[in-house]
Amino acid sequence: MMNPIDVQFSHLKKIRNPYPNSCIQHARSLKSLLIWNSHEPNHCLLQTSQELARSLVQQFNPNIPIEEALTPPSSWYTSPDFLSLEFDQVFFRGWQAVGCTEQVQEANSFFTGRLGNVEYVVCRDENGEFRAFHNVCRHHASLLAFGSGKGSCFTCPYHGWTYGLNGALLKATRITGIKNFNVKEFGLVPLRVAIWGPFILLNLETEAFSQQGYDDVGMEWLGSSSKILSTNGVDTSLSYLCRREYTIECNWKVFCDNYLDGGYHVPFAHKDLASDLKLDSYSTTVYEKVSIQRCDGGEVQGQEDFDRLGSKSLYAFIYPNFMDRYGPWMDTNLVLPLGPRKCKVVFDYFLDASLKDDEAFVAKSLEDSEKVQMEDIVLCESVQRGLESPAYGSGRYAPMVEKAMRHFHCLLHQNLMNDFYF
Template sequence: MATGRSLAAVYYARASRTVPLRAGAWRPRAVAVAAAGEPASEHVRRLVAEFDPAVPLDSAVTPPSGWYTDPGFLQLELDRVFLRGWQAVGHIWQVKNPNDFFTGRLGNVEFVICRDANGKLHAFHNVCRHHASLLACGSGQKTCFQCPYHGWTYGLDGTLLKATRISGIKSFNKNDFGLIPIKVATWGPFVLVRFDDESTEDNVYDAVGNEWLGSASDLLGTNGIDTSLPHICRREYIINCNWKVFCDNYLDGGYHVPYAHGALASGLQLQSYETLTYERVSVQRCESAPAEPDDFDRLGTKALYAFVYPNFMINRYGPWMDTNLAVPLDSTRCKVVFDYFLDKSLLDDQSFIEKSLKDSEQVQIEDIALCEGVQRGLESPAYSVGRYAPSVEMAMHHFHCLIHGNLSG
């Protein structure tokens, strides 16, 4: 935002405030998202207002190109879209065992997810309380987090265990300098965090599902979103497009499939495509074309594509589930993380796995070319707004309406 502070600035500027926790311990207060009432710039407010969610789909125009190119618009999205409510950040196989951890970044918020020696899941800001060095990188196993800068050491429960070279320091209580916690939960095989909730109570599975997925929770829970599917691999792509371009491409109801994905289109019955929308979720479903007995068949009989606002996609087809997480890097670049999960019965079938991943990779290459081409077009002076295809692009319109609701609220 052009005026006001970002979420991270609010967190750390006020980190010296403390609140009591159980057993008499004290820990820095993790404050809520950017202060209420801090205005966006007039320019960004105008961009938000240029899209009218009240116009019916068959008469609506798409958001203006500035939604996809303006750095100030992305800053407002980070504060009001990504850093409010539950956000998917990983999967349970990354923290399957005690002492497992992984790190991530969303906007200017660095975080670490870990499981302590007792198996309890935690999330913290990945920042040393001494002089702000990042504590951990990547993923792996640790029994504690030791700052690489000055050696301050923290337990996997966030407690400051050791502060080096502080003899002579005054008015210092190490209980005031533990890691700043972030609320964390799991739903199905997914790890979720929320940055705007300071409560410390345990998260109830059903409540988390209802908050994150709304009335789509039962549909997804009974359609193969399965914790028993082992994680096979991860692929990451840096794409030269705004994060919403990738989401829009996903949400066009199969519109682009016959034109851009010839091999994929041959395996789907596109006339069976249907789209369902819920509060913060849209689901696209499609039947697969009948396979010959000896054909390679990774798609199964039906495919389900669930989009969970704002940036998480769950694809369930045949024995596979894969997820896509679109993380904004700047206004014209994003990182998309693909995680692949497979039915246990096929774990030893390396030929099937390799062929499936190769076919999926081909689709991603085709989509990357599309998305980068769209971004270049959005940056052209020739384009301002477009139109929706009412019979197929209802999920995309739903996505844009949700963004508008967050940004104008």
């Protein structure tokens, strides 16, 4: 029977790599590291997982011009260790979009969510202030709230411990005889929450929490594109219409890549959509953390209220996993990793209030959107299966249209290279 060290080493040797010799050398060095640390098995296995993931990061070179560059290796889309590194370095750092203000429009309302192993609840207290917490009871770790709703407090369904919407512990049941218990130390663990336009953002970093305001959250989240998006797309006067969710059998990045190919796939996969777009007009502008694709379209019939947008569509990708489309609707896509080969995509739809009651227009628009999503799901799941095939290692970029995709991959590489200790 193989010992844990040899099991890990054999796993490393199976990793496909465009540079097989360097991969084996790296695997051998990892085996030496494992043997050296074998008296600390838990630390050993954790360190091996991180080393393996980071060796995969190094298989991508962001410094090569797009005309000569290879896309990331398929292991970026299939490795559980790589996804774990992405959570640590990408999703658990900085601001992440989690929803929209419509979800907690009224005082005492809340909604819950999960990102990786972080369970969270976002609420609006009785004073209308936005708050967010880890959705975990401090007694024995039960989840407190589920889905969305309204209430003046959170009561644990397990043992009845009760918390206010400010996170304070209000009631701890049957603790007679407990010693050295400070009620102030057992409130809900807070998370930083901020609002930009109609979007709710969370920061999941574990450093000391501060209740201060976040006036510069737009710059932190969007960089220099924040002004462009706030004046050329995001419209807080639009009415929230509905939400749709899709679970897709693909890595979260596959969905992002599909969004970022500059309309490359549209004439082949979305023939009805292609007939309404002037694909030759596609343009891409790249900012620090954002890429914006623009495309001219046909005339928007009977929608005079959208004259200010003309017939242009604007597609904004906000690193790492949030997408907006403007004109004439505003719809957002939030891509949530559920595993190496599974993700959930949450669509929220916004519309001008004057058109919200036009049932025929709304129904037709949502039907068209659903058709596009179904077509994209087929594409993304097909790509994932191809990525898992031994026939594929890395691909190439189409330089004229896939600039936004290359930008996404380079940003991800930059994030994952942080804190390396090679």
